[in-house]
Amino acid sequence: MTPPLLEARDVGKVFGSVIALRGVSLLVRAGEVTCVLGDNGAGKSTLIKILSGVHGQDTGEYLLDGVPVRLGGPREALDRGIATVYQDLAMIPLMSVWRNFFLGSEPVTGPLRRLDVARAKRVARDELRDMGIDIRDVDQPVGTLSGGERQSVAIARAVYFGARVLILDEPTSALGVKQAGVVLRYIARARDRGLGVVFITHNPHHAFPVGDRFLLLNRGTSLGQFDKADITRDELTSLMAGGAELDQLAHELDRDGPDRDAAPGAATGP
Amino acid sequence: MTTVTADERVAGAGPLRRLLVRPELGSVVGAIAVFAFFSAQSPVFRSADGVANWLDPASTLGIMAVAIALLMIGGEFDLSAGVLTGTTGLVMVTLATRYGWNVWAAMLAGLVLALAVGFANGLLVVRTKLPSFIVTLGTFLMLQGLNLGVTKALTGTVQVSGLRRAEGYQAARSLLAGSVSVGGVEFRVAIFWWIGVTVLATWVLMRSRAGNWIFAVGGNEQAARAVGVPAARTKIVLFMTTATAAWLVGSILALRFTSVQANSGIGQEFIYIIAAVIGGCLLTGGYGSAIGASIGAVIFGMADKGIVFAGWDADWFKFFLGAMLLLATLANRLVRRYAEEVRR
Numbered sequence: 090m091t092p093p094l095l096e097a098r099d100v101g102k103v104f105g106s107v108i109a110l111r112g113v114s115l116l117v118r119a120g121e122v123t124c125v126l127g128d129n130g131a132g133k134s135t136l137i138k139i140l141s142g143v144h145g146q147d148t149g150e151y152l153l154d155g156v157p158v159r160l161g162g163p164r165e166a167l168d169r170g171i172a173t174v175y176q177d178l179a180m181i182p183l184m185s186v187w188r189n190f191f192l193g194s195e196p197v198t199g200p201l202r203r204l205d206v207a208r209a210k211r212v213a214r215d216e217l218r219d220m221g222i223d224i225r226d227v228d229q230p231v232g233t234l235s236g237g238e239r240q241s242v243a244i245a246r247a248v249y250f251g252a253r254v255l256i257l258d259e260p261t262s263a264l265g266v267k268q269a270g271v272v273l274r275y276i277a278r279a280r281d282r283g284l285g286v287v288f289i290t291h292n293p294h295h296a297f298p299v300g301d302r303f304l305l306l307n308r309g310t311s312l313g314q315f316d317k318a319d320i321t322r323d324e325l326t327s328l329m330a331g332g333a334e335l336d337q338l339a340h341e342l343d344r345d346g347p348d349r350d351a352a353p354g355a356a357t358g359p
Numbered sequence: 360m361t362t363v364t365a366d367e368r369v370a371g372a373g374p375l376r377r378l379l380v381r382p383e384l385g386s387v388v389g390a391i392a393v394f395a396f397f398s399a400q401s402p403v404f405r406s407a408d409g410v411a412n413w414l415d416p417a418s419t420l421g422i423m424a425v426a427i428a429l430l431m432i433g434g435e436f437d438l439s440a441g442v443l444t445g446t447t448g449l450v451m452v453t454l455a456t457r458y459g460w461n462v463w464a465a466m467l468a469g470l471v472l473a474l475a476v477g478f479a480n481g482l483l484v485v486r487t488k489l490p491s492f493i494v495t496l497g498t499f500l501m502l503q504g505l506n507l508g509v510t511k512a513l514t515g516t517v518q519v520s521g522l523r524r525a526e527g528y529q530a531a532r533s534l535l536a537g538s539v540s541v542g543g544v545e546f547r548v549a550i551f552w553w554i555g556v557t558v559l560a561t562w563v564l565m566r567s568r569a570g571n572w573i574f575a576v577g578g579n580e581q582a583a584r585a586v587g588v589p590a591a592r593t594k595i596v597l598f599m600t601t602a603t604a605a606w607l608v609g610s611i612l613a614l615r616f617t618s619v620q621a622n623s624g625i626g627q628e629f630i631y632i633i634a635a636v637i638g639g640c641l642l643t644g645g646y647g648s649a650i651g652a653s654i655g656a657v658i659f660g661m662a663d664k665g666i667v668f669a670g671w672d673a674d675w676f677k678f679f680l681g682a683m684l685l686l687a688t689l690a691n692r693l694v695r696r697y698a699e700e701v702r703r
Contacts, residue, residue, distance in 0.1 A: 163584070163585060163587070164587050167586075167587055173585065175582075175585060180579075181574070181575050181578035181579045181582055181583065181645065182578065182579070183574070183578050183646045184575065184578055188571055188574065188575075192571060192572075192575050192583065192588060193572075193575075193583070193586035193588045194586075194587070195568040195571050197567075197568060202567065202568070203566050203567065204565075204566050204567055204568060204570070204571065206566070
């Protein structure tokens with residue numbers, strides 16, 4: 090079997106006296122979606138930053154195609170085909186769609202290295218259409234797009250620029266139900282194109298339908314990495330929210346509990 | 360999969376709406392209004408000689424306003440740009456008159472110094488992440504002190520003069536500070552430098568990779584860096600561009616008047632920013648145009664000379680300046696709202 094596109098083995102990261110991440114392992118294969126789930130402060134951001142080359146890990150190994158590497162920065166990660174789409178800083182609102190699409194990798198032509206505007210616009214329009222993204226006008230500022238459309242343009246951009254691994258930081262968390270569905274569809278589309286996708290989220294209902302593998306983080310440590318066959322949606326939800334804690338919460342909130350008749354508020358029940 | 364259909368909630372972007380979101384629009388309307396106003400007051404104002412007259416102050420201001428516009432689109436300010444025009448002029452005249460340098464060599468020395476100041480400004484801003492407003496306010500005050508201190512120490516007065524006798528003066532003057540006759544009317548050569556600078560800056564902004572990076576670092580520096588834009592380098596080069604423009608203007612003025620006052624250029628830095636803002640630059644960066652800044656400079660030139668042509672007291676100029684700035688900022692805010700309006 091070919092080595093996985095990207096693998097992290099027992100990685101850890103310390104910031105001063107804070108252990109942000111300890112002993113976390115993650116596997117990403119081509120054409121598969123690996124979901125990273127965790128509540129706030131679980132270490133998701135630190136993990137992405139290690140994967141995307143922003144931070145180096147303090148312990149453990151980072152392997153690309155089975156070979157241990159140490160990335161020098163986000164640019165090197167990008168050059169090795171690891172593209173990261175951040176939730177809030179994916180796009181520049183006042184710039185047009187096509188300028189955003191090609192930002193940092195603009196096509197040039199002629200001896201004066203002039204921007205190839207016609208080609209850039211055509212490619213942006215075609216690529217977006219191929220991903221099923223309906224952009225009316227690639228000249229319109231990105232600020233006029235909805236949040237889901239912006240995420241989708243960022244994903245299409247990463248796919249076009251030859252990303253092999255796509256890291257998506259909470260792409261659905263700020264979106265409504267319908268918009269989140271649109272983004273999940275593009276994640277599936279990128280996966281079908283043979284990319285390895287790392288999908289970071291705190292919403293198991295977004296992760297479960299699209300994920301092939303689930304890594305659960307809690308307070309900087311791993312609760313385990315599960316294949317889809319080995320876990321159900323409810324188990325995932327329950328693990329994520331801290332299992333016993335959620336049971337306790339459900340018990341507290343449940344008005345139809347076994348001791349209902351004894352409860353003082355029972356008189357208001359049907 | 361899903362079929363691509365037009366979104367029924369969005370009206371087509373007609374040509375008028377497209378025109379309305381151009382950053383230059385406000386300044387074009389303003390320029391037409393100001394021209395019409397002063398033309399009605401004074402027939403000389405609209406004559407060819409009159410035009411050559413008010414394009415003159417617009418030219419040196421315009422060169423600076425265009426450079427400052429690029430810098431502001433890149434999300435930074437440079438308050439030291441005005442005083443740097445004085446510094447480069449002082450260096451050039453001092454070297455040429457007191458140390459016997461050839462004018463061209465003295466100009467080159469001024470350029471090297473300007474580039475060093477621009478580089479220092481840029482490096483300080485990107486390294487310390489302090490607001491450029493503060494950093495360049497610091498260099499502004501330092502240069503102001505240096506200009507006065509060094510000039511007084513060398514000459515015992517607050518000006519250096521006598522450039523006319525320096526070697527190479529005539530050639531340099533005809534290139535940078537002479538006049539060209541077009542259809543019997545004398546136009547200052549600086550006007551053509553200004554047009555050249557505007558064309559070059561517009562090309563860079565709209566048709567080069569660097570232009571895309573300038574908009575990006577001003578619009579959202581983190582996002583730009585995340586996709587591989589060399590943000591720090593872009594900003595440092597922008598500061599050096601502004602410094603180069605200051606050197607060009609400083610040299611033009613020094614060659615023209617053959618002497619430089621030690622306080623030359625002080626107070627101009629805000630006028631450059633105002634011209635850029637009237638031309639559609641946002642104070643927050645990421646949006647604007649070089650042509651707009653040039654038109655902003657034209658408005659200034661027209662007001663500066665128009666008030667004289669109309670026979671008014673020149674004190675009214677400042678009032679006019681403030682009113683234009685307010686109107687332009689209000690117009691720009693509307694444009695920005697339109698451009699950033701988010702559908703969810």
